[in-house]
Amino acid sequence: MTYRFEFNPYQRQFRHPLTTHHGIWKVREGIILRLMDEAGRIGWGEIAPLPWFGSETLEQARQFCQQFPSQFTSTDIFSIPAELPACQFGFESAWDVLVARDGRKSRIETENTSQSLSHASLKYSYLLPTGEAALTAWQQGWQQGDRTFKWKIGVTSMESELRWFDQLVQALPPSAQLRLDANGGLTQNQAEQWLQVADQAGIVEFMEQPLPPEEFDVIKAMQDQYKTAIALDESVATLNQLKTCYQQGWRGIFVIKAAIAGSPTQLRQFCQAHDIDVVFSSVFERAIARIAVLNLAVELSHPHRAVGFGVNHWFVED
Incomplete structure (x- = not known):
C-alpha cells in the first residue's frame, strides 16, 4: 500500500x-x-x-x-x-x-475512549517552576491529584537552591515524592552534596542526570554510594544511547523521552526484552505525540512510578 x-x-x-x-x-x-x-x-x-x-x-x-x-x-x-x-x-x-x-493489528490504541481508559491508570509527575516559585506552585498540582513533583536544580546558586529545597521539603505533605532534575548541570562535588541532602530528606524518589552524559562512569559509581536513586535522562536521549548505557552496565532508572528517542517499535522491543526500570517523560509535545507516548507508557513504564507528563499548566491554551 x-x-x-x-x-x-x-x-x-x-x-x-x-x-x-x-x-x-x-x-x-x-x-x-x-x-x-x-x-x-x-x-x-x-x-x-x-x-x-x-x-x-x-x-x-x-x-x-x-x-x-x-x-x-x-x-x-x-x-x-x-x-x-x-x-x-x-x-x-x-x-x-x-x-x-485499516483494521489490521495495531500496536497502539487509537479510539478516544480506549485512550481515556488506558491512560487513567497512569500517575503524573507535576513539573514545578525553578527556584523559589516552587514553594507555592506545588499546591496546584496537589489539588488536581498529583503526588509526585519534579524540580529542576543546577539553574542558580547551589546555596539558594539548597535553602529552597529545605523549605520545599518542609512544605510538601508527607505522602509526596520529589524528583530533582539537574539536566547534567552539576559538578561531581555538587552532585554528591545534593545526594547527601536528598538521603537525609527521605522524600526524594530519584535525582535525574546529575552529571553530563560523558561522565557516565562517575554517575554509575555514585549509584552505589547513596540511598537516593539516580536516573539517566540526557545520557539515554536516543535509542542508541539507551542501548549503549545498558550494555555498559546501567541497571538504574531510565528516563525516556520517547518523542525524540527514535523508532517506537524498536524502543518497545528493547524495553520488553530487557525489563528495564522506565519513566516516560515529556518533551513538551502537543496532544498528538503525547497520546502516542502515553500509549507506550501504559504498556512499558514501571507500574509504581509517575510518568513525567504533568506539564500542561506550562502552556498558554491553544
Whole structure:
C-alpha cells in the first residue's frame, strides 16, 4: 500500500519561560504530520525535536519532510535514519494509527475512549517552576491529584537552591515524592552534596542526570554510594544511547523521552526484552505525540512510578 502525507509547522507559547541548565525556553516548535492511505483514512503524527538533548534540529526535520517522497510505502517510513529520531517517531506513530484504522493489528490504541481508559491508570509527575516559585506552585498540582513533583536544580546558586529545597521539603505533605532534575548541570562535588541532602530528606524518589552524559562512569559509581536513586535522562536521549548505557552496565532508572528517542517499535522491543526500570517523560509535545507516548507508557513504564507528563499548566491554551 502507498501513502501520501502533508506537514505543517507549529509554535506553542509557554505561559512562562522554562529555565533549565540548557537555557531558557519560550516557544515549543514542531511539525504536525498528516498521513493518508489509498482509502482516504488519516493518521496524525508529530515531530517534536529537542536538539540540545541530542535529536535533530527543527530545520533538519523540516528539510527531511520536504525531501520525503510525496507517495511512499511503509518501507520508506522504517528506513528513516537514526540520526533523525524525532522524525522516526513522528512518521512511525502516524503510520501506526493508519494500521489501526485499516483494521489490521495495531500496536497502539487509537479510539478516544480506549485512550481515556488506558491512560487513567497512569500517575503524573507535576513539573514545578525553578527556584523559589516552587514553594507555592506545588499546591496546584496537589489539588488536581498529583503526588509526585519534579524540580529542576543546577539553574542558580547551589546555596539558594539548597535553602529552597529545605523549605520545599518542609512544605510538601508527607505522602509526596520529589524528583530533582539537574539536566547534567552539576559538578561531581555538587552532585554528591545534593545526594547527601536528598538521603537525609527521605522524600526524594530519584535525582535525574546529575552529571553530563560523558561522565557516565562517575554517575554509575555514585549509584552505589547513596540511598537516593539516580536516573539517566540526557545520557539515554536516543535509542542508541539507551542501548549503549545498558550494555555498559546501567541497571538504574531510565528516563525516556520517547518523542525524540527514535523508532517506537524498536524502543518497545528493547524495553520488553530487557525489563528495564522506565519513566516516560515529556518533551513538551502537543496532544498528538503525547497520546502516542502515553500509549507506550501504559504498556512499558514501571507500574509504581509517575510518568513525567504533568506539564500542561506550562502552556498558554491553544
